[in-house]
Each structure stands twice: as structure tokens, then as C-alpha cells.
Amino acid sequence: MxxxxxxxxxxxxxxxxxxxxxxxxxxxxxxxxxxxLGELNYSHCFVRDFAVSALAFLTEGETEIVRHFLTEVxxxxxxxxxxxxxxAGRGVMPASFKVETLLGTEELTADFGEHxxxxxxxxxxxxxxxxxxxxxVRATGxxxxxxxxxxxxxxxxxxDLCLTTRFDLFPTLFVPDGSFTIDxxxxxxxxxxxxxxxxxxxxxxxxxxxxxxxxNAVYRQxxxxxLGHLVYHLRQYxxxxxxxxxxxxxxxxxEFGETAVNKFNIYPETIPDWLTDWLRxxxxxxxxxxxxxxxxxxxxxxxxxxxxxxxxxxxxxxEAIMNTIEHHWSELIADMPMKLCFPALExxxxxxxxxxxxxxxxxxxxxxxxxxxLLWLLAAAAQKTGxxxxxxxxxxxxxxxxxxxxxxxYYDGKHGSLIGKxxxxxxxxxxxxxxxxxxxxxxxxxxxxxxxDRAIAVSSCSLPVK
Ligand code: GLC
Numbered sequence: 001m002x003x004x005x006x007x008x009x010x011x012x013x014x015x016x017x018x019x020x021x022x023x024x025x026x027x028x029x030x031x032x033x034x035x036x037l038g039e040l041n042y043s044h045c046f047v048r049d050f051a052v053s054a055l056a057f058l059t060e061g062e063t064e065i066v067r068h069f070l071t072e073v074x075x076x077x078x079x080x081x082x083x084x085x086x087x088a089g090r091g092v093m094p095a096s097f098k099v100e101t102l103l104g105t106e107e108l109t110a111d112f113g114e115h116x117x118x119x120x121x122x123x124x125x126x127x128x129x130x131x132x133x134x135x136x137v138r139a140t141g142x143x144x145x146x147x148x149x150x151x152x153x154x155x156x157x158x159x160d161l162c163l164t165t166r167f168d169l170f171p172t173l174f175v176p177d178g179s180f181t182i183d184x185x186x187x188x189x190x191x192x193x194x195x196x197x198x199x200x201x202x203x204x205x206x207x208x209x210x211x212x213x214x215x216n217a218v219y220r221q222x223x224x225x226x227l228g229h230l231v232y233h234l235r236q237y238x239x240x241x242x243x244x245x246x247x248x249x250x251x252x253x254x255e256f257g258e259t260a261v262n263k264f265n266i267y268p269e270t271i272p273d274w275l276t277d278w279l280r281x282x283x284x285x286x287x288x289x290x291x292x293x294x295x296x297x298x299x300x301x302x303x304x305x306x307x308x309x310x311x312x313x314x315x316x317x318x319e320a321i322m323n324t325i326e327h328h329w330s331e332l333i334a335d336m337p338m339k340l341c342f343p344a345l346e347x348x349x350x351x352x353x354x355x356x357x358x359x360x361x362x363x364x365x366x367x368x369x370x371x372x373x374l375l376w377l378l379a380a381a382a383q384k385t386g387x388x389x390x391x392x393x394x395x396x397x398x399x400x401x402x403x404x405x406x407x408x409x410y411y412d413g414k415h416g417s418l419i420g421k422x423x424x425x426x427x428x429x430x431x432x433x434x435x436x437x438x439x440x441x442x443x444x445x446x447x448x449x450x451x452x453d454r455a456i457a458v459s460s461c462s463l464p465v466k
Pocket of ligand 1: 042048
């Protein structure tokens with residue numbers, strides 16, 4: 001065993017090695033320092049990956065890099081009206097960016113998904129940017145940073161994207177497959193949990209930062225209404241525990257009209273075999289997706305843990321989510337914390353849903369692989385729910401192994417015992433996730449960077465929308 005201080009010093013050094021400089025200033029972190037498997041876009045700074053770096057830096061007392069990142073990504077925010085053909089719509093923020101030298105001058109070039117494998121849309125970037133903005137303001141007390149006219153305009157552009165008139169009846173956001181951390185086909189199109197919880201973070205943050213100006217008035221009202229409906233919808237319809245499972249099991253179907261109990265016409269036959277005994281008394285979680293005639297019963301860790309940190313999960317629901325993780329330790333944490341999603345899609349389901357994607361074969365990568373970057377979320381959620389020892393145990397499993405294995409991107413196998421087949425080493429958010437987790441566990445005050453108030457005006461979606 002290596003002494004604890006050694007691995008954390010090594011982690012901090014590895015994080016510092018990943019810093020990207022632009023015109024002399026630190027602006028971000030590279031996705032991975034390992035180019036042995038081909039660079040692809042791992043030399044870019046990804047917005048979602050930097051959220052984890054930002055929390056590591058802020059909890060280490062470093063704020064400058066986070067400020068520069070926020071400013072530069074705001075400059076990269078798309079200002080064009082979409083003309084179609086792989087162009088980002090107005091308000092979108094890039095999935096990633098890198099520094100290039102053009103005619104002797106350093107420039108930032110961004111990828112809005114138009115270069116990404118399979119041309120996936122980075123819906124989550126705007127939400128992570130807002131999450132980082134709030135954490136920065138909390139860490140520094142510089143509220144004036146968020147009140148600058150350019151930042152206020154950036155927030156309005158994001159809200160234009162999310163609150164626009166649309167076909168959908170639900171208060172959740174409708175997105176294409178692979179539009180967030182899971183950026184490949186995985187059956188996470190429609191209304192995936194991760195996006196919905198990030199959307200709630202964005203609405204809560206906008207509510208906090210939008211100044212009461214005449215220009216913002218309509219946005220402030222729209223944010224308040226949508227947040228209330230969204231949180232109600234998630235708490236009510238995405239929530240699954242034994243009681244609700246039994247309700248679904250006995251559902252009547254084909255109900256019409258206002259009094260329908262089975263509002264989404266879910267067929268009880270969709271309940272997967274693994275679930276009936278898996279969900280014990282006192283356990284519960286938010287399902288992965290909900291739509292007309294559709295529940296995705298898989299457990300998605302990021303969405304569930306973020307829900308604990310926001311207004312989405314009630315105190316009781318937060319407790320039940322942590323119970324689920326504790327009771328299913330050998331499946332969700334096992335040899336490496338923790339599963340991105342559980343269980344894996346296998347056989348014909350894997351073929352149909354992923355398009356026979358070999359990178360997402362069962363118990364690998366996004367499809368049931370283990371991602372240590374999630375440690376920061378586990379630690380923060382554990383701190384909020386008073387379950388610190390649970391996260392301490394998980395971090396103890398990860399710490400020595402991550403250092404010895406050189407900070408892999410992900411692990412494969414039912415128990416996460418193998419370094420992922422195509423995992424990069426020196427993956428920055430693995431390093432940052434572990435470092436931030438340690439800091440969240442060591443100092444409860446850091447929770448304020450990321451924690452949101454649960455008490456918001458929740459309103460039923462069946463009430464007339466003003
Ligand atoms: C992979 C992951 C994505 C991450 C990127 C950079 O594409 O799926 O979530 O942002 O690598 O680490």
C-alpha cells in the first residue's frame with residue numbers, strides 16, 4: 001500500500017499536467033494525456049469533463065483557470081441561427097475545444113458535434129457551463145461575474161434554446177440519443193434522466209443569477225413555472241420504489257382522458273426480470289427515461305446522484321437512492337466505483353439498441369462499464385445525506401488502484417475488475433473526480449459549491465400552464 005498523501009500528491013500533479021494554456025492563461029484541461037490509442041479528440045478540453053476538473057480546482061482553492069474557462073466558453077457559444085447541415089443552433093455551447101495556432105496566433109477552435117464520432121449533439125454542455133458558473137461564484141463570492149451583461153445574455157440564450165415553444169407535452173426536454181456523457185447510441189434518446197436533472201440545475205441556477213431587469217422578466221417567470229413542473233414530473237413519474245413497481249405491475253392499460261392513472265400507457269410486461277427482486281424495501285431510484293408507452297428501468301448513476309444534490313429528489317428519495325447503492329454495492333461499486341448504468345444491455349437488445357456497437361458491448365464502456373470520475377458525485381451526495389462512510393469506503397477501493405493503473409478512463413466487467421478495453425490512461429476526469437471526492441469528504445463546506453435547495457415551488461403538471 002502506498003501512503004495516502006503520495007497518491008493525492010500524484011493526482012494533483014497529474015491534474016496540473018493536463019492544463020491547457022491559451023495566450024498565456026490556463027483555460028481548461030485536456031480529456032486524456034494518453035495518445036497511445038490514437039488521439040481522436042482526447043486532446044480537446046470537453047465542457048462536461050471540465051466540470052469535474054473545475055470542482056477539483058475549486059476545492060483545491062484554485063479559481064483562475066475556472067474563470068478563464070467560463071469566459072472563453074461563453075465567447076464560443078453559438079450566436080448563429082441554425083441553417084441546417086451540422087450547424088449548432090443559437091445558444092449551444094461546444095462539446096469540446098482546443099487551442100490551435102493559425103497564422104502565428106493562438107485561436108480556440110470548437111466542436112459542436114459537427115466533427116464528433118456519429119455527429120452527436122452536446123445538449124449537456126450549456127447545463128454543465130451553468131453548473132460550473134454557480135460553483136465558481138460560490139467558491140469566490142464574485143456574484144458580479146454572473147451579473148455581467150455578457151453572462152446574463154449567455155444565460156438568456158441558453159433559456160431560449162430550452163424554453164422555446166415545441167411539440168412536446170411534457171415539461172422534460174426531448175433530446176436525441178447520445179446527447180450527454182453517454183455520447184453514443186444507447187437508447188438514451190427522448191427524455192433521459194441525466195439531461196432532465198441537468199436541466200433542473202440550469203433552471204435553478206438561472207433563477208439565482210438572472211437580474212430583475214425588464215429584459216429578464218419574461219425569462220424569470222418562465223423559469224419559475226418550468227422548474228416547478230419539471231421537478232413535479234420527475235418526482236412523481238420517474239420515481240421507482242417497491243410500492244410504485246407494484247402499481248405498474250397491476251396497471252390497467254389503454255386508459256383515456258383526465259382520470260387515467262397509467263398516464264403514459266405503460267404495459268406491465270415491460271418490467272424486466274432482473275428488477276422484481278432487485279428493488280428492496282427502502283430502496284428506490286429515478287428511472288432512466290420516460291415517454292409515451294416507455295419506461296427505461298435502468299439505473300443511471302449520474303442522474304440519480306445529481307438529483308440528490310438538486311431540488312429534484314426529496315429527502316426521502318435521496319435516502320432511498322443511497323440505500324440502493326449501499327444494498328447493491330457488489331453490482332454498482334464492486335471492484336471500481338462506479339457503474340455508469342446498470343444493468344448492461346445484452347444479446348439482441350444490445351444489437352438493436354446500440355446498433356451492435358462493439359465499444360459498448362455488454363459490461364463495457366457506457367453499457368455497464370465502471371467510471372471512476374463518478375466518485376465526486378458519490379462523495380458530494382454522501383456528504384449531503386450523511387452517508388460519508390459509504391463514500392469513504394468507495395474512495396478507499398479506488399484510490400490505490402487508480403494510481404497503480406495510471407488513472408484509466410473506465411473499467412470493464414460485471415465487477416469493474418478489468419481496465420477498459422479502449423480506456424485511455426491519465427484520463428483527466430478520473431484524476432479530478434477522485435481528487436474532488438476526497439475534498440468533498442474532507443471538508444463539508446465544499447458541498448455549498450454544488451448543493452441546491454430542495455424547497456422550491458413544485459407544481460402539478462395537470463394545472464393549467466400560464
Ligand atoms: C467519451 C465519453 C464522453 C467524454 C469524452 C472525453 O466520448 O463518452 O462522455 O466527455 O470521452 O472524455
